Amino acid sequence: MKRFDWRDEIHRLDAETDCVRIMQILNSHEFPWDMGRALGIALYRTYAVPSIGELLGRTDQFTGQTQKRYDDTALILGNMIRHGFEPGKGRDALRRMNQMHRSYDISNDDYRYVLSTFVIMPVRWLNDYGYGWRKLSDHEISAITNYYRKLGKYMGIKDVPETYEGFRELLDGYEAEHFAYTEGGRRVSDSTLDLMVTFYPPRVSGLARKFSMAILDESLIKTFRYDPPSKAWRRSADIALKLRAKVVRRMKPREEPLWADMNPNIRSYPDGYDVNGIGTFPATCPVQHNVDPVAHEELYGEEGDRPAENGENAGTSSEGSGKPTADTASDGRA
Template identity: 35%
Template structure:
């Protein structure tokens, strides 16, 4: 029978530079599937608060009209790259769709680095606080290598080298650039239902307070979200820490996440990578 820490021991025997894809895939698909997917949601959600990003999203309008499709398309593209690798035909196709989606706009390079940094740092910090075990050093470095490689292939420049450099950039960039704009507030209201859907049914009545508790003070200020009551902040923290302790005692996951492919609500009958992203219609 596979032990609870067998994957960790396996990860620690791998090389985070050479084997970054294998390590990051294990972290997502076997060790922390729920945590990593929620943390990816939070990372993208945070990047929407950057003033230039929020303004662009409001101008293009897609995320306001179809937040679920926008989120599903982005998630599928990123998971296809992670599951297959940047050099696999499906990974290359997903990268091409990512490039085509971004090519239509004049993106600020600093904002693009920040989005990569959010995808590296926020999941690892979430696991540090709420994972059934903290992320190992190899997992942090593998995440940094993976998103550095993705960034290089979509033309992002001056990407930090290593997890510590990503974290330093992330914190410094937020101090300078994360602040409230009306556009960011509109984006948060439009996408809030996506986070509501991750809250268990019996707690949906308290969803707005719990979502506010998922945000920290800088993000609440950027989105003009009121500070939630103490019961929501303390209750969410206690529930997540209790879950982590219980999972630490549980058996390892038998079937990896996405073992049967990526499933998204927008595409109940499956999807064609060629049709994903802005400017493409479903078929």
């Protein structure tokens, strides 16, 4: 297999009808590490929006259970990319995400903003910052945009932008208007940075934190009231990531896919997991778990997201331990 074979396959696919397949190739073959970093920064940016940062701070999921929340987020989003939105694990992950979100009073504007970070940050990381071993093409950017437009539709988000440029304007405008310091947002930010440091050997933890801070843009540093990274650290981090890109460009293409649940930094489910049992299950959750929270008959059919079974579905109690079921405990399925 040659270095650009995956890119060539992508360009034989349609950017709209084949957007799921293109996302699978980009995330599991072409840029698995980069897409993970870009997604992490995308989610991190949302903490700087007071309505989001304060909500996450109150729920204690990003401060008291940071590792599990990180794992759950990666696994849910990863399952949707890996399996798409058809019946099966991808749709189960979508249902689980919708159930969690509808447990809280989240505005449509905040949903739109978070969705925009998923669209924009991979392109900025790979293309604008120059950290990818190659740049994304316009065709690939269109596919990413179409994938998240589809996801936005299935989440019930209204007024989703139609183009990449529309998402970019939304993100930049929303951040300019809403970024502000809050105690909750800062706590979530600190907890997330603390978790990131644990992904490296203890002997380099101090350097890892400095590196993590050095790749945050000025708007985030200012909003969270961190001491600005030195110019030397900014430059060093930039050079290191661009050197990595040059090395990766000369490597053989990844023939076997690397999915989210293969990431060694995901530690909460060493014996496997059931996607229907991960995430949060608030005791006051207003969602009726055997129906589609956003009523998409196109996706789920007239009976909702899951026809009523004998009572509530297993694993959806208010305590929601997220423990793997017997049939998934050993196979590591995603």
